[in-house]
Amino acid sequence: MRIDSRTPIPLRASPRLTPVLAAVWIGLGWITSPAGSASAQEPPRTRLVLLGTGTPNADPERSGPATAVVVDGRAYLFDAGSGVVRRAAQAARDRQIPALLPPNLELVFRTHLHSDHTVGLPDLLLGPWVLGRREPLSVLGPRGTGRMMDGILAAWSADIGIRLDGLEPRGQNADAYRAVTREIGPGLAYEDDLVRVTALAVSHGSIEHAFGYRIEGPDRTIVISGDATPSSAIVDACDGCDILLHEVFSAERLATRPAEWRAYHTAFHTSTVQLADIANRARPGLLVSGRDLDVY
Ligand SMILES: [Zn+2]
Numbered sequence: 001m002r003i004d005s006r007t008p009i010p011l012r013a014s015p016r017l018t019p020v021l022a023a024v025w026i027g028l029g030w031i032t033s034p035a036g037s038a039s040a041q042e043p044p045r046t047r048l049v050l051l052g053t054g055t056p057n058a059d060p061e062r063s064g065p066a067t068a069v070v071v072d073g074r075a076y077l078f079d080a081g082s083g084v085v086r087r088a089a090q091a092a093r094d095r096q097i098p099a100l101l102p103p104n105l106e107l108v109f110r111t112h113l114h115s116d117h118t119v120g121l122p123d124l125l126l127g128p129w130v131l132g133r134r135e136p137l138s139v140l141g142p143r144g145t146g147r148m149m150d151g152i153l154a155a156w157s158a159d160i161g162i163r164l165d166g167l168e169p170r171g172q173n174a175d176a177y178r179a180v181t182r183e184i185g186p187g188l189a190y191e192d193d194l195v196r197v198t199a200l201a202v203s204h205g206s207i208e209h210a211f212g213y214r215i216e217g218p219d220r221t222i223v224i225s226g227d228a229t230p231s232s233a234i235v236d237a238c239d240g241c242d243i244l245l246h247e248v249f250s251a252e253r254l255a256t257r258p259a260e261w262r263a264y265h266t267a268f269h270t271s272t273v274q275l276a277d278i279a280n281r282a283r284p285g286l287l288v289s290g291r292d293l294d295v296y
Contacts, residue, residue, distance in 0.1 A: 249269050254271065
């Protein structure tokens with residue numbers, strides 16, 4: 001059995017025909033009046049689905065950071081926090097988004113290496129494979145992505161071997177446990193017939209390589225900050241975009257935290273006051289944000 005995650009991903013993916021779906025779901029509810037150019041009669045083709053809005057806090061109401069942009073019938077994931085596959089399955093079931101059914105989860109972009117954004121990667125790699133995904137999982141992200149995926153495959157190699165060589169009917173998807181990775185830098189990261197995805201260099205404390213992303217769909221442009229301090233790259237990439245998904249912590253609650261944690265949050269993240277300034281300059285049609293400081 002050969003386990004290899006270093007097969008390169010082409011910049012341009014081959015087009016696939018997909019059904020048209022509609023609407024936006026953000027965490028606990030749908031946005032019924034979509035931002036941007038899509039008319040009320042014509043539901044948006046490009047939707048933002050928040051699969052997880054949590055932090056390292058073990059909040060039972062919030063899964064780990066994970067976001068989906070769904071265009072027609074294709075899902076583009078950004079980060080894979082704890083619970084990513086189950087929340088995607090929930091959105092598929094409750095919001096009628098078949099692109100988020102586990103076998104259809106084929107592509108994920110990583111913003112950075114923090115564990116709360118990545119602990120769902122083994123689940124995303126192996127769970128949908130067991131459930132019938134036909135293709136390997138494509139993983140694009142900053143330096144270190146390949147090493148992490150190699151480590152995941154090594155850690156679960158015994159399980160993979162048993163599933164391949166045991167009684168489980170694998171049929172046509174025997175190779176789909178693999179991770180096909182590409183380590184990227186700032187700039188155009190991916191393009192297919194539905195979207196263009198541009199990686200944006202952002203500052204996230206002492207993390208050396210952290211990205212936000214600008215996703216240009218057929219009818220909407222969405223910008224995702226990832227974890228970041230205030231950045232002109234995000235403001236410039238949005239510049240009147242339809243949706244800006246930006247991280248934030250409460251400036252008011254920060255004042256209640258110990259000094260060392262105040263220093264950490266200030267160096268790694270964005271306060272509500274700073275986000276207001278970002279929103280005023282970036283002028284998104286819709287600003288989506290959320291975070292908490294209860295423990296972490
Ligand atoms: Zn982080």
